[in-house]
Amino acid sequence: MVATEISPARRSRPPLSLPPGAWRLALPLVVLAVLFAVLIAIHPRGLAVASMTPWANQAVTLAFVAVGQFFVVVTRGLDLSIGAVLALSNALASELVSGTPVEIAVGVVAVLAVGCLCGAINGAAVVFGRIQPIVATLATGAIYTGLALIVRPTPGGDVDEALSDMLTYETFGFFPTSLILLFAVVYLVWWPLSRTVLGRSLYAIGSNESAAFMSGLNPKRARLLAHVLAGFFAACGGLFLAFQTLSGDASVGFSYTLNSIAAVVIGGASLAGGVGTVIGVIAGAYLLRTISTIMIFTGLPPMAQPLFEGLVLLAAVSVGAIEMITSRNKLKVLR
């Protein structure tokens, strides 16, 4: 009986319309495409290597951090320490990622491992300490910032220049290597994981934790995984920033925490958990950074940048509310 009551609405959907929730991915991609077209139109160089590589590079760090944030958000959490983990990995990278190729490789692995460890500590505080994610990560974030300052009290350090050039210039002379790096890392980590029960349970516990639990999924393990992933991707961001600047700075993290949340929401994920896509989130990060590049070439006042970002964010959240307005069963939305 219950099933037949829900199904008429489904059946009445016109055959050509998008599947439910598809707009969450489509919207950021379409807006990004429009902004990208605007940028190409107003950039003095148009579509050229000289305009594309800076465009690709500038959002990679934020995209990594936002993807990390997304995994926590999808489990209905929030990681306020993610900027601090980025800063810590950036500071560590400026100490470790130089020297012989072996030293560099060890350095990169060490930085990523520290990122994962930070994430695991967050996860443990949330899962075993039963502390709210916001509170737990607020505290651990302060600790990581402190560690970053101990590692690198003043900006500076040394990062391997050859590797930096390789990652921040172009492949085949025209395609920004940083984009390849971003998609390769995200694909290699998330694709295999998304085929496993553990990977899928990230969405499940964000969507309805008790249902997921009763279906035999392990919410604790999923939540722990989400935080480790967040730490890992924050460390990727910290590493890339080190390659971009050839130095480390313990104070870079602050703006990334809030911007990553903004990118996640703009990218179509819901802060209520359970929905969103990695691709949408990457698009969200690029969308935010593309706005700032457009502002450079249009000469809009710098003070208006946060205003525009805020408007985009508000629009993204408002679009999310459409679901609520159009839903026949409000309880479904409110849960």
Next chain:
Amino acid sequence: MNPLCPAKVGLLATAALLLSLVPVTAADTYQPACFVPAPNAKTIQTEAKPGPCRIALVNGFVGNDWRINMIQAAKAWAAIPENKAELKEFKIISVGNDVAAQISALDNLIGAGYDGIVLNAVNATSFGPIVKRAKRAGVALVAFDNVLDTDEIVQVNEDQFQLGEIKAKDVVERLAGKANPKVLEVRGLPGNSVDRDNHDGMRSVLDKVPGIQVTEVVGNWDTGTVQKVVADVLATQGQFDAVVCQHGCAGVVRALIDAKMPMIPIAGDAENGTRIIMAQQGVKGLSAAQAPAMSAVTLQALIAQLKGEPMPSLVSLAIPAIKTEELKDGVNYWTSLPNTFYAATSFPACGIDFTADQIMSQTPDNT
């Protein structure tokens, strides 16, 4: 191709070859009276580009009076007809405190084929790759105010040690051999390198005076804080013979007025408010500061470099300082303008002498 600065068309391919460092002695640099070579500065000379050229100013943070006056001064410079003739395009960008955003802005401008860029950097260490890329693309990059850890490009600044030194010298002169003088030193933000250099400069002069007694207070470069700490020290230690002060020195004068003490020699900053109150109270002393108008000198240095002139890798500007006897309303301070306006608007050795109207008629916006 870039129709705006035709010489660049053929040059881009061989950009790296164009940037050759020519070893010449410091005395050989262009206009050494204005672009004073710092000790140990290298000489940088690049091939001349026929003007008019496209240049840009990339700033970080924009939310304080110094930065706003700095951008206004840059625009005022570009509005002067003879400078205007050198410029095909002048773009101004403020990006905020994010390193990644500033790097991206610079990359975009280098990519867009600008001939020269002046930079007030977010930090001193993160721009190594940008210096390299600018060089590769044949773009002249000139940094100022927050200078970078490099001697590969031309940079413009005031020597903060020297700033402390000239303030202390003025005060010592005015004390004229007074036996065992009691001097108050008002410091800036603790832990900052500018505070350290100012302090070291002041002490290098003061400590040589026989029998001198120096008392230090920390004023955080803030007029209100300065007034409070000076009031406290006057209450506990009584009269001083002179004051050397980094910034926010209107607070020193106000504290003296409140304590009903006679005016003593004060060497302080060059904010309009400080000069107004110094003039009103007939304070004897000196007014000197890191002047935001250095953005204009930096643009002048950039144009010189683009013309192929030999430039020092670090310019140590003559510090704009005036004795309080020379203060004149409407000339070097303005009772009609806000206290926070930076009244040091001229670098005479560089031919830069803005009126307040010239600066205040410009907006701090991006262009």
